[in-house]
Amino acid sequence: MRMAQDTRFLCDHMLGSLARWLRFLGYDTLYPGPLDDTALLRSAREEGRVLLTRDKELAARAGRTGHLVRSDALDGQLADIRETFGPDLSVGGLLSRCSLCNAVLVPMDRDEAGKAGVPTPIAKRHRRFWRCPGCAQLYWPGSHHERILGKIGELGKGSGQ
């Protein structure tokens, strides 16, 4: 059985929100923006990624490389991915990957966070920080983090497992 954490994704241009959420959850997820179908398929196959698409024809062309995402809504899409690819979308990977550019985040202590530009009041309130080596975005367990945990919790309840 395929381990969920090893699954890597490529989202088509309809699935930008899903791509960001998969990254929040720690999944290696590419979101290249508008590309033609042939380029998407080639990229998925060359990199061993699952092509997630809302396009039935493209999903059919992709065969085992692809997965048709049926829901229009983010919650439904995440539930779909959860049911299809893993025993759960665990919170273990949370804040391990940049939601903007997919790079793996680098942890920082409070001193490093201050030097990297985390505002002092925030640096004083938290102990754990991360920076993105790709786009320099800074992360800490703030309200955004709580919201993500809340949503993951809701999805967990919905599954009945």
Ligand SMILES: [Zn+2]
């Ligand atoms: Zn980044």
